[in-house]
Amino acid sequence: MDKFTKLTAVAAPLPIVNCDTDKIIPARFLKTLTRTGLGKNLFDPLRYDPKTGEENPDFVLNKPAYRNSEILVAGHNFGCGSSREHAPWALLDFGIRCVISTDFADIFYNNSSKNGILLIKVSPEELEKLMDGAERGANATMTVDLENQEITNSDGEKITFEVDSFKKHCLLNGLDDIGLTLQKETSITSYEEKQKASEPWLYA
Amino acid sequence: MSGAKTLFDKIWESHLVDQQDDGTCLIYIDRQLIHEITSAQAFDGLRESGRKARRPEANLCVPDHNVPTTPGRGGTDEIEDDESRIQLEVLETNAAEFGLPYISINDERQGIVHVIGPEQGFTQPGVTLVCGDSHTATHGAFGALAFGVGTSEVEHVLATQTLIQRPAKNMRITVTGALPEGCTAKDLVLAIIGKIGTAGGTGHVIEYAGPAIEELSMEGRMTVCNMTIEAGARAGLVAPDEKTFEYLKGRPQCPKGAQWEAAVAHWRTLPSDAGATYDTEIELDVSEIVPQVTWGTSPEDEIGITGVVPNPADVDDANRRSAMERSLEYMDLKPGMKMTDIAVDKVFIGSCTNSRIEDMRAAAAIAKGRKVADSVYAMVVPGSGLVKMQAEEEGLDKIFTEAGFHWREPGCSMCLAMNGDMLQPGERSASTSNRNFEGRQGPGGRTHLVSPMMAAAAAIAGHLADVRDLLK
Numbered sequence: 001m002d003k004f005t006k007l008t009a010v011a012a013p014l015p016i017v018n019c020d021t022d023k024i025i026p027a028r029f030l031k032t033l034t035r036t037g038l039g040k041n042l043f044d045p046l047r048y049d050p051k052t053g054e055e056n057p058d059f060v061l062n063k064p065a066y067r068n069s070e071i072l073v074a075g076h077n078f079g080c081g082s083s084r085e086h087a088p089w090a091l092l093d094f095g096i097r098c099v100i101s102t103d104f105a106d107i108f109y110n111n112s113s114k115n116g117i118l119l120i121k122v123s124p125e126e127l128e129k130l131m132d133g134a135e136r137g138a139n140a141t142m143t144v145d146l147e148n149q150e151i152t153n154s155d156g157e158k159i160t161f162e163v164d165s166f167k168k169h170c171l172l173n174g175l176d177d178i179g180l181t182l183q184k185e186t187s188i189t190s191y192e193e194k195q196k197a198s199e200p201w202l203y204a
Numbered sequence: 205m206s207g208a209k210t211l212f213d214k215i216w217e218s219h220l221v222d223q224q225d226d227g228t229c230l231i232y233i234d235r236q237l238i239h240e241i242t243s244a245q246a247f248d249g250l251r252e253s254g255r256k257a258r259r260p261e262a263n264l265c266v267p268d269h270n271v272p273t274t275p276g277r278g279g280t281d282e283i284e285d286d287e288s289r290i291q292l293e294v295l296e297t298n299a300a301e302f303g304l305p306y307i308s309i310n311d312e313r314q315g316i317v318h319v320i321g322p323e324q325g326f327t328q329p330g331v332t333l334v335c336g337d338s339h340t341a342t343h344g345a346f347g348a349l350a351f352g353v354g355t356s357e358v359e360h361v362l363a364t365q366t367l368i369q370r371p372a373k374n375m376r377i378t379v380t381g382a383l384p385e386g387c388t389a390k391d392l393v394l395a396i397i398g399k400i401g402t403a404g405g406t407g408h409v410i411e412y413a414g415p416a417i418e419e420l421s422m423e424g425r426m427t428v429c430n431m432t433i434e435a436g437a438r439a440g441l442v443a444p445d446e447k448t449f450e451y452l453k454g455r456p457q458c459p460k461g462a463q464w465e466a467a468v469a470h471w472r473t474l475p476s477d478a479g480a481t482y483d484t485e486i487e488l489d490v491s492e493i494v495p496q497v498t499w500g501t502s503p504e505d506e507i508g509i510t511g512v513v514p515n516p517a518d519v520d521d522a523n524r525r526s527a528m529e530r531s532l533e534y535m536d537l538k539p540g541m542k543m544t545d546i547a548v549d550k551v552f553i554g555s556c557t558n559s560r561i562e563d564m565r566a567a568a569a570i571a572k573g574r575k576v577a578d579s580v581y582a583m584v585v586p587g588s589g590l591v592k593m594q595a596e597e598e599g600l601d602k603i604f605t606e607a608g609f610h611w612r613e614p615g616c617s618m619c620l621a622m623n624g625d626m627l628q629p630g631e632r633s634a635s636t637s638n639r640n641f642e643g644r645q646g647p648g649g650r651t652h653l654v655s656p657m658m659a660a661a662a663a664i665a666g667h668l669a670d671v672r673d674l675l676k
Binding site for chain 2: 015016017018020022023026027028030031032033034035044045050051075076077080081082083084085088103105106107110111114115164165166177178180181182184185187188191192195199200201202204
């Protein structure tokens with residue numbers, strides 16, 4: 001997983017509430033065996049006409065100013081629905097490293113942080129300011145500083161944010177969860193021995 | 205009463221392997237279900253790092269999302285779509301390489317992960333169970349802490365048999381009143397989602413309680429827990445009771461003899477203690493509900509079948525209003541239209557929400573002696589090979605086919621349209637599945653969520669219909 005420290009990039013506004021994972025990456029693209037290559041179908045139902053497959057020129061990521069966005073400013077409850085990790089994989093493959101919203105679905109939140117994508121929860125008032133900031137096209141450059149937990153909006157205003165300390169540590173250092181957990185293998189083994197004695201049917 | 209614990213607290217605490225100073229927990233995972241869509245990259249990860257599956261027997265692999273449901277579909281090698289066939293072959297190879305139990309497409313036990321877990325007795329009260337699928341919440345019907353995970357977490361469980369988590373908050377939804385005629389567990393859960401919203405349960409585990417939940421069959425409880433994720437909560441729970449034990453007794457992977465007695469004794473200690481407190485409490489009386497149907501593109505967009513398409517102009521909240529306007533445009537509906545005036549092109553009876561034997565029986569009871577409207581294509585997709593066999597023993601397949609429904613092989617099918625069973629752009633369905641998201645059943649497709657009985661009624665009428673008119 002790539003580290004996330006500080007990012008200065010164009011932020012795209014996506015003011016859709018309850019943007020579900022079927023919108024982020026529809027199921028028909030989940031036949032892949034890799035984690036890469038999904039960026040071209042990110043937001044497929046919004047980006048392309050379902051009948052002709054042509055780009056929808058009105059969709060934000062199709063506009064010249066936003067084609068290289070690395071930050072998304074999104075509506076409430078972003079990432080609800082399916083547990084598909086293809087959603088953060090598609091965001092990452094497109095180049096999005098940070099999503100800002102008032103709330104995220106639980107599974108999507110976990111999946112994103114395991115792929116080096118920083119999700120930031122802000123208040124509705126802050127989201128409104130950031131959405132305004134993102135609507136300034138190619139001038140909509142924002143800076144997200146994870147170490148100092150601070151967003152600098154495109155007008156220079158600074159907004160601080162909260163982040164889970166463990167997730168912050170993993171993102172800043174690009175740490176692999178499995179490696180960390182395996183350092184606790186002795187505890188896992190002793191848990192299993194205890195459970196085997198108290199609930200032997202789980203080991204039959 | 206201090207020290208009183210909820211069902212969730214009890215399962216969580218008994219699975220705690222380690223807790224860091226910052227509150228991050230390592231919890232033990234007893235069971236994992238694995239399917240073809242969210243696992244290939246996890247197995248690759250294990251291979252790349254030279255890791256093994258820690259407890260192969262704690263897993264169960266089965267293909268479901270991507271399998272054809274065509275009658276007489278044959279084996280994996282006969283799947284025409286290259287990507288689908290390869291994905292199934294890769295699952296089979298991975299299961300063999302890592303020594304994991306595997307049920308193939310030809311096996312009579314094959315079916316949707318959330319149908320076969322309980323059928324095989326793989327799902328048991330008090331266990332922690334995960335799967336790379338958000339509808340894993342289904343298994344909470346047995347009093348198991350069951351939730352969906354991403355592929356990185358699938359790999360984490362394979363390698364370590366644990367997950368890094370923070371405890372969820374406790375929510376209890378107490379459901380009172382008797383379900384009226386024509387209403388089912390599906391209508392009950394749609395009414396709940398309509399009440400609390402699609403993000404209402406975020407950060408929580410929902411325990412469903414009260415007489416209306418106790419009254420439900422295990423199938424009904426699975427339908428309710430299944431849709432918990434549509435209310436934003438990762439897991440739903442129902443306290444295990446005699447119905448739970450009765451359902452599980454004698455299942456292939458359940459304990460036998462003295463072990464069974466010991467297990468049941470343990471399971472009886474699981475229900476929430478009297479006086480346990482919850483972070484959020486919701487109450488709902490279902491005695492007055494009417495059969496439910498969705499009008500929009502979020503499961504919270506539900507209304508009684510006797511209602512009309514709502515008007516965004518009546519809504520004060522600007523976010524909600526814009527979401528409704530977008531939904532109505534996508535669904536091609538106008539405010540004030542009667543729900544029963546909405547014509548459907550396809551009817552889908554199936555999915556991990558509603559493909560169990562009780563669902564088959566409920567739909568067949570409506571279909572019996574009637575005909576599917578000429579303008580409608582209707583398909584029934586049983587949740588597993590065993591459900592299919594039982595339905596055929598009961599003659600339900602004949603009832604369906606004589607009425608003009610197509611009787612298919614088991615799989616996820618048109619719920620998420622990966623396997624070729626799908627809506628065409630602009631087509632409209634009445635569907636017993638769980639999500640009416642834009643494009644969920646095919647690009648440009650429009651979905652109305654309903655119960656199996658209501659789906660059968662829509663197939664016969666050619667439009668959304670009140671099933672109670674057919675029960676008179």
